[in-house]
Amino acid sequence: MTTHTSNRLEIRNESIYYGDFLAVEDVSVSIPSHAITALIGPSGCGKSTFLRTLNRMHEAIPGARVEGTVLLDGTDIYGAGIDPVQVRRHVGMVFQRPNPFPTMSIRDNVLAGVKLNSRRMSRSAEDELVEESLRGANLWNEVKDRLGRPGSSLSGGQQQRLCIARAIAVAPEVLLMDEPCSALDPISTLAIEDLMNELKEDYTIVIVTHNMQQAARVSDRTGFFNLEATGKPGRLVEFDDTTTIFSHPSQQATEDYISGRFG
Numbered sequence: 001m002t003t004h005t006s007n008r009l010e011i012r013n014e015s016i017y018y019g020d021f022l023a024v025e026d027v028s029v030s031i032p033s034h035a036i037t038a039l040i041g042p043s044g045c046g047k048s049t050f051l052r053t054l055n056r057m058h059e060a061i062p063g064a065r066v067e068g069t070v071l072l073d074g075t076d077i078y079g080a081g082i083d084p085v086q087v088r089r090h091v092g093m094v095f096q097r098p099n100p101f102p103t104m105s106i107r108d109n110v111l112a113g114v115k116l117n118s119r120r121m122s123r124s125a126e127d128e129l130v131e132e133s134l135r136g137a138n139l140w141n142e143v144k145d146r147l148g149r150p151g152s153s154l155s156g157g158q159q160q161r162l163c164i165a166r167a168i169a170v171a172p173e174v175l176l177m178d179e180p181c182s183a184l185d186p187i188s189t190l191a192i193e194d195l196m197n198e199l200k201e202d203y204t205i206v207i208v209t210h211n212m213q214q215a216a217r218v219s220d221r222t223g224f225f226n227l228e229a230t231g232k233p234g235r236l237v238e239f240d241d242t243t244t245i246f247s248h249p250s251q252q253a254t255e256d257y258i259s260g261r262f263g
């Protein structure tokens with residue numbers, strides 16, 4: 001049984017910079033475990049930037065930095081002595097464009113993250129993990145007879161599920177998804193949404209989406225980011241149950257955005 005009470009990620013007074021530019025200001029929010037949290041808001045308000053700070057990918061950009069605290073199960077991932085590579089093992093990420101290694105086999109793609117973490121495994125343990133991860137990503141039946149084929153031999157939707165299999169193979173606790181369906185057709189999008197619903201039993205999922213219907217369909221909690229004007233920092237305006245955000249938001253700006261009056 002999973003518990004639905006703990007907050008796996010706790011963000012306190014987080015401000016996010018690119019050099020001198022304050023991109024996101026003073027976010028405090030608790031992201032519940034075993035649930036899907038959607039981040040919505042107009043272009044440029046900092047949704048992707050915020051997401052990338054949850055597994056320390058933001059700092060890969062020169063000059064980029066973070067102030068404040070991001071607790072993963074109570075540990076500050078920006079604390080002294082914390083290895084960003086380890087953080088990324090616990091907090092996996094799936095990107096907008098499916099990015100399997102194109103010439104690498106489907107099998108090796110699934111194992112790529114595990115091998116990066118230099119876990120030594122027997123061939124049979126690898127086979128087991130490949131099957132388990134591909135089953136977890138709802139892709140096994142489609143690829144089990146061609147595991148040696150290159151990742152690029154799959155359709156876009158299959159490639160995205162392969163990337164999800166690669167992400168879950170390292171057994172993370174949190175999965176970050178940055179517009180995971182925006183490059184996919186409607187059928188593949190539904191397959192990914194169904195998959196997310198299954199994955200939330202085992203993972204804490206945070207998804208950035210431009211698609212409000214998608215946020216309403218898949219998420220349990222929704223955060224609305226906004227910015228007052230270009231060049232001003234983005235802020236988390238409202239965070240609540242998805243049904244509340246889409247029916248009775250407490251902020252006028254949220255109401256305007258979800259009813260399509262701007263953004």
Ligand SMILES: Nc1ncnc2c1ncn2[C@@H]1O[C@H](COP(=O)(O)OP(=O)(O)OP(=O)(O)O)[C@@H](O)[C@H]1O
Pocket residue numbers: 018023041042043044045046047048049050061210231
């Ligand atoms: N690598 C970067 N260097 C400098 N500024 C950046 C960088 N990436 C993003 N920004 C700036 O940070 C702000 C937030 O961008 P971000 O991409 O996080 O917004 P977003 O809400 O995800 O937008 P979109 O919905 O268009 O993807 C923007 O002003 C953007 O120009």
